[in-house]
Amino acid sequence: MKRILLSTLPGKLPPALALLLLVGTILVGLGLVVVTGFGYLPALGADAPSLESFRRLFADPRLWPSLLATLTAGLVATVASFLTALALAAAFDQAGENGQGWAHRFAVAVLALPHVALALGLAFLIMPSGWIMRTIAQASGLFPIPADWPLVTDRGGVALALGLFLKETPFLFIAYLTALAQIKPASQLLMARSLGYRNHIAWVKLVLPRLYPLIRFPILAVLAYSLSVVDMALILGPSTPATLPVLILRWANDPDLAQRFVAAAAAILQLLLVSGAILLWLLGEVVVKRLCSAWLSDGRRAWPEWIAKSGSLLLRGIGIVVVAAVFLSLLSLLLWSAAMTWRYPDILPQAISLAAWQRAGMTIWQPLGASLLLAIATSITATVLALACIEHEKHVRRYLVQRAERWLFLPLLVPEVSFLVGIHVLLVLIGLNGGWLAVGWLHLLFVFPYVFLTLKAPWRAFDLRFEHMALALGQSPWRVLWRVKLPMMRGSLAWAAAIGGSVSLSLYLPTVLGGEGRIVTLASEAVALSAGGDRRVVGVYGTLQTTTAALFFLAALLALRHRRWTAK
Amino acid sequence: MTRRLSLRGVELSKDGRRILGPVDCDIDPGRPVVLMGPSGSGKSTLLNWLIGVLPPAFTARGQILLDGVEIGQLPIQARRLGILFQDDLLFPHLSVAENLAFGLPAGLSAAERQSRIAAGLAEAELPGLGGRDPGSLSGGERARIALLRTLLSEPRALLLDEPFAKLDVALRSRFRAFVFDRAAARNLPVLLVSHDPADAAAARGPVISLGGPG
Numbered sequence: 001m002k003r004i005l006l007s008t009l010p011g012k013l014p015p016a017l018a019l020l021l022l023v024g025t026i027l028v029g030l031g032l033v034v035v036t037g038f039g040y041l042p043a044l045g046a047d048a049p050s051l052e053s054f055r056r057l058f059a060d061p062r063l064w065p066s067l068l069a070t071l072t073a074g075l076v077a078t079v080a081s082f083l084t085a086l087a088l089a090a091a092f093d094q095a096g097e098n099g100q101g102w103a104h105r106f107a108v109a110v111l112a113l114p115h116v117a118l119a120l121g122l123a124f125l126i127m128p129s130g131w132i133m134r135t136i137a138q139a140s141g142l143f144p145i146p147a148d149w150p151l152v153t154d155r156g157g158v159a160l161a162l163g164l165f166l167k168e169t170p171f172l173f174i175a176y177l178t179a180l181a182q183i184k185p186a187s188q189l190l191m192a193r194s195l196g197y198r199n200h201i202a203w204v205k206l207v208l209p210r211l212y213p214l215i216r217f218p219i220l221a222v223l224a225y226s227l228s229v230v231d232m233a234l235i236l237g238p239s240t241p242a243t244l245p246v247l248i249l250r251w252a253n254d255p256d257l258a259q260r261f262v263a264a265a266a267a268i269l270q271l272l273l274v275s276g277a278i279l280l281w282l283l284g285e286v287v288v289k290r291l292c293s294a295w296l297s298d299g300r301r302a303w304p305e306w307i308a309k310s311g312s313l314l315l316r317g318i319g320i321v322v323v324a325a326v327f328l329s330l331l332s333l334l335l336w337s338a339a340m341t342w343r344y345p346d347i348l349p350q351a352i353s354l355a356a357w358q359r360a361g362m363t364i365w366q367p368l369g370a371s372l373l374l375a376i377a378t379s380i381t382a383t384v385l386a387l388a389c390i391e392h393e394k395h396v397r398r399y400l401v402q403r404a405e406r407w408l409f410l411p412l413l414v415p416e417v418s419f420l421v422g423i424h425v426l427l428v429l430i431g432l433n434g435g436w437l438a439v440g441w442l443h444l445l446f447v448f449p450y451v452f453l454t455l456k457a458p459w460r461a462f463d464l465r466f467e468h469m470a471l472a473l474g475q476s477p478w479r480v481l482w483r484v485k486l487p488m489m490r491g492s493l494a495w496a497a498a499i500g501g502s503v504s505l506s507l508y509l510p511t512v513l514g515g516e517g518r519i520v521t522l523a524s525e526a527v528a529l530s531a532g533g534d535r536r537v538v539g540v541y542g543t544l545q546t547t548t549a550a551l552f553f554l555a556a557l558l559a560l561r562h563r564r565w566t567a568k
Numbered sequence: 569m570t571r572r573l574s575l576r577g578v579e580l581s582k583d584g585r586r587i588l589g590p591v592d593c594d595i596d597p598g599r600p601v602v603l604m605g606p607s608g609s610g611k612s613t614l615l616n617w618l619i620g621v622l623p624p625a626f627t628a629r630g631q632i633l634l635d636g637v638e639i640g641q642l643p644i645q646a647r648r649l650g651i652l653f654q655d656d657l658l659f660p661h662l663s664v665a666e667n668l669a670f671g672l673p674a675g676l677s678a679a680e681r682q683s684r685i686a687a688g689l690a691e692a693e694l695p696g697l698g699g700r701d702p703g704s705l706s707g708g709e710r711a712r713i714a715l716l717r718t719l720l721s722e723p724r725a726l727l728l729d730e731p732f733a734k735l736d737v738a739l740r741s742r743f744r745a746f747v748f749d750r751a752a753a754r755n756l757p758v759l760l761v762s763h764d765p766a767d768a769a770a771a772r773g774p775v776i777s778l779g780g781p782g
Contacts, residue, residue, distance in 0.1 A: 397624050464621075465653050471644045472619045472651045473671045473721040483670070487661045 014388030015404060018448065021385075023407045025445055029419030030271070032426055036264035043429055044257055053261035057269065060262075062241035065155075067273070070243040073157030074227035074277070077164035082219055084165075084322075085172035087315050090203050093180050094189075104177060107170035110326055112499075112549050114506035116523045119163045119235040120530055120542040121329025123152045124336060126159060129344055131332055137345040146344055153239045160237040164229065166325055168222045172215070179214035183207070198302040200311075205296050216285075221412045223281055224274050228415030231508035231523065235530050244270055245417040252421045252513065260425070267418040274415045330546060337539030356536035368544065371505055371521040375552070378443040379500030382451040383493060389452065390459045391481070408449050416446070416509055424513045434516040442510035451500040458492035494559035498552040505549050522548070571635060572596055573649075573725040573757040578630030580610045580617065588614060588778060590630065595725070600748060600758035600771040605778030611761035615727050618759075619651055620644030634724055650723030650756075652731040652747075656714035658702035664689075664713055665698030671721040688716045691750070708739045715747055719754060726751050728760040732767060744770050 035041065039050040057063060092100045110118075125131050129146040137143040152159045185207040192202035233243045241247065248270060251263035302308070336342070337356055339349035393401050423442065427433040432441075466488065470480040486493070511524045526541035572594055579589035588610035595601045605611045617628045621644060632640040639647050658667050668685045676684070689695050692712040702710060711731070718726070728747070732740045748771065751758045760771055768775045 395624055463655075463657070465655070466657050466659065468616065468619060468621050469651065469653065469657045470659075470670070471621065472647075472649060472723075473718065474645050474648055474673065475670070476645055484659055488659070 014385055015392055018385055018389050018452075019404065019407060021441075022445060022448060023410055025423060025441075026410055026414060026419045028426060029422035030414070031422065033264050033267045033271075033418060033422035036261060036422070036425055037268045038265075039261060041261070041425070044260070046261065053265040056262050057265045062247065063244075066241040066244050066247055069155065069157040069238045069241075070227060070245070070273070071277075073160040073164065073233075073237065073243065074223070074229075076157075077161040077168065077226045078219070078223045080161070081165050081168040081172055081222060084315075084318055085169045085176055086208075087311075088169070088173055088319060089176035089180060090200070090207070091312075091315060092177070093185065093207075094199055094203065100177070104174065106323060106326075107173045110167065110170040111174065112502045112553055113167075113326070113330075114502070114523060114545045114549055115167060115229075116231050116235065116506065116508060116526050117333065117542040117545045117549075118167055118326070118329060119232040120526060120538055121331075121333040122163050122166065122325065123159070123235055123530070124332040124535065124539075125325065125329050126162070127152045131328060131347070134345050134347055138347060144345070152236055155238045155240070157238055157243065160229075160233055160243070162325075163232050163236045164226050166322060166329075167232075168226070169322055172218055172222060175218040176211070176215055179211055180207075182214065183210050185210075196301050198308070200308060201301060201303055209296070212285075217409065220278055220281065221409075223277055224413050224415060227274050227277055228270060228417055230417055231506075231527055234508075234527050244273065245415070248417050248421060249509065249512070252424060253516075263421050264425070267421045270415050271418045274413075274418075278413075330543075333539045333542035333546070335539070336535045337543050339536060339539075356534075356540050360537050360540040364540070364544065367520045367522050367525045367541075368548075370519055371523070371545075371548065374440060374443055374511075374521065375501040375504040375548075378440055378447045378504045379451065379497045381440075382444060382448040382500045383455070383497045385448060386452040386455050386496065387459075387493070390456060393460075394464065408452055411445055411449055420509055420513050427514065433514070434518045436519065439511055439514040439519050442514040443504045443507055446507055446510060447500040447503045450503050451496045454496040454499045455492060459489065462489060491556075491560040494556040498556035501552040502549040505545065505552070571724060571755060571757055572633075573759065574631075574633040574636075576631040576633065578614070578632075579628065580613055581627045581629075582610075582625055591776065593774065593776060595757040595759055597755045597757055598752045599773040600751075600760050601773050602768045602771045602775045603759065603761040603778060604763065604765075604768055604775055605761070606763055609778040611778060612729050615651060615729050615759075615761060618647075618727060619649050620647055648722070648724045649727055650718040650721060650725070651727040651729065652714060652718055653729045654731060654734050656702075656710040658710055658714055658717070660701075660703060662702075663698065664694075664700050664702055664705070667702060667713065668698075668717050668720055671717040671719075673722055684720060688720055692716050707735060708743065711735060711739075711743050712746065715750065719750060723756065725757040725759070728758065728762075730762050730764075730767075733762075733764065741766075741770065 035049075037053060039046050039048065039052050041047075088103070092103055123130075127133070128143075128149055128151055130151075133143060133147060133151075185203070188206050189199065189202055192206055193199065197205070228245050229243075230245045230249055233246050237243045237246065242250070244266065248263050248266045251259045251266060254260070254263075303311075335349060338352050338354065340351035340353035340355060342349035420442065424433065427438050432438040462485065466484060467480055470484045471477065475483070505521075506523055507521075508523045508527055511519065511521050515521075515524070522541060522545045526538065526545060529538050529541060532538075574594045575591050577589075578591045580587050591603075591614075593601055603611050603614070613623065613626055616622055617626070618632060620642070622628055630640075631638055634647075634649075639649075658664075659670065662670060665685050668688055669681055672681055672684060685698060686695070689698060692715070694709055694712060697705070697709070697713075702713065705713065714731075726747075731747070732744050735743055744767065748758065758771075758773075760767060762768065
């Protein structure tokens with residue numbers, strides 16, 4: 001007899017659609033980047049493959065300094081956030097539940113914070129006339145006028161690395177705590193302590209080797225992201241020359257169509273840069289493993305006292321700096337948005353007014369509306385699609401699910417600027433460039449993986465017997481989904497949708513490449529304004545972007561908390 | 569009307585290896601059949617297959633006959649086999665009355681639905697609990713509501729997946745008696761899977777022993 005499946009829902013379509021949407025688009029984008037980079041694009045009149053665009057790329061005097069700044073900022077940010085997040089996770093793991101909830105909530109909040117808003121606030125904080133320098137000036141009497149130092153957009157990319165570090169440490173911290181919860185190290189640590197090991201060294205020798213394979217992917221994603229970031233680099237990164245991803249964007253947007261070929265060649269270089277960095281990291285893993293294998297079992301049970309002490313002090317210091325920098329950045333956005341006069345070494349504005357808000361009020365509705373429309377439309381689409389994909393899983397063998405799922409991580413590893421430049425070429429070819437459909441499609445590429453990853457765990461944890469019971473009671477599959485599963489899962493759905501909305505809200509590159517300046521969102525407008533220098537309006541945009549993201553999560557929390565029954 | 573649930577040559581396989589069967593049996597109302605076996609013997613999977621939700625890792629062969637009619641090809645909601653699991657699985661977002669109403673067939677008038685729910689609650693000796701949150705009920709109350717919900721869906725047979733295992737001992741035999749009693753009153757064939765010999769003794773029907781995997 002044939003196997004009977006409960007496949008009344010049109011099952012196979014959504015996963016196929018999702019993979020096509022995601023993987024298909026990215027592969028097409030990469031393919032177009034490659035052919036364009038090698039000078040073949042008949043639509044633009046180039047039909048003879050050549051290395052001309054590479055020659056022009058390498059002849060550009062900006063290339064090498066740009067590559068160097070890109071690499072330094074990206075690698076420094078990755079290594080620093082990796083080590084810090086690891087140390088913090090270890091410290092909180094050993095401290096137990098005490099304080100972990102608070103740190104976890106802070107990290108989730110930073111994760112939801114749009115990159116652009118954080119970068120703008122950080123620029124306000126560290127620039128020569130920012131809060132830090134004002135405090136130094138007040139305390140020391142030095143710097144009667146703002147110092148002439150390039151503290152933001154410095155050549156070495158330090159400000160950019162700092163911005164990336166602030167954003168990525170919380171992300172990795174959450175990933176590590178999640179992985180730690182899976183391996184449950186407490187009993188092993190207890191055993192090690194009974195053998196005379198001190199806590200810290202036991203953690204590094206016993207827990208870390210088991211933890212690392214589980215946390216490898218988030219680190220590689222952070223590495224790829226740090227090397228390819230555009231929005232934060234436009235605000236915090238060096239400007240003469242800019243980092244490679246920023247240069248690619250400029251070439252791709254150049255009115256001179258010939259520059260599109262250089263953009264594509266540079267996008268290939270970017271791809272190689274990221275692949276090379278990932279390979280380097282993996283190689284580093286092997287080396288560290290070799291070097292440390294003997295050390296793991298050499299029987300040494302404690303660090304020298306001074307290392308343990310200064311390490312823990314340093315960690316505390318870094319933790320405080322991260323938290324303070326995030327809060328002060330947001331606060332300076334808010335203060336600037338409401339400052340009437342704020343003369344240089346004063347710590348606080350002399351007068352507060354809503355003039356900037358009123359001025360922005362005339363022009364802000366359009367970008368706010370566009371941001372909200374894109375965020376709501378793409379997060380709902382992504383949630384429905386993700387739901388349909390995960391719903392279909394129960395009819396499929398586990399290994400097939402895992403195999404398909406691996407592809408979902410693609411957009412997190414491939415540098416977005418590389419495939420987006422190719423997709424932009426595609427959009428031009430099919431005449432979708434500069435339209436809502438194009439921007440929505442590109443947003444969905446980034447919103448969907450996050451929504452899927454958020455929804456996956458709670459959806460799989462759902463007790464399928466509830467469904468079986470409801471079906472056995474004689475209800476149709478659609479009714480069971482509608483009346484039983486969706487209501488029971490509404491908290492997770494709301495949370496995933498909020499994540500999706502906040503991702504869309506923070507997207508810069510897909511907006512400018514898809515919208516070609518005709519569709520303007522809070523993110524793209526804030527980046528554009530940051531070059532202009534009206535701090536009050538920039539403050540308004542940054543504050544508004546942050547508030548909107550916060551509102552998404554507030555709405556989800558309300559849905560999560562909402563219980564029909566009060567305790568009796 | 570007499571009802572009879574029959575299994576003919578039923579086998580379960582996982583990855584091409586047979587893990588259960590072949591099972592042949594006829595189940596008549598008032599004489600519950602008990603499938604005894606250790607955990608991992610595939611007995612819960614067998615019930616899943618009977619109601620129509622076999623996990624994709626498994627394959628099954630054989631026939632399911634209800635009053636001599638093959639129902640193995642019907643979609644799950646058309647089979648009308650009621651089931652109870654180890655957990656009561658009351659829907660937490662619905663009230664007790666709404667849980668019961670969820671089980672009722674469609675097409676009844678509102679008044680008819682109300683009166684069936686009230687009669688059900690009275691039968692479970694839980695009158696007046698309709699407006700309550702299932703989470704506020706005791707374990708015994710929840711178990712009885714779960715049974716009632718399944719019975720109100722007018723099943724043609726009752727499948728029991730160790731529904732007594734999680735109840736405490738004093739409650740267990742009372743609830744077991746209640747289930748067999750209500751099923752007999754409705755003339756339902758009952759198939760019980762269990763690893764508790766006390767279940768088999770209380771059922772006073774045929775017992776089929778399953779080995780482990782192999």
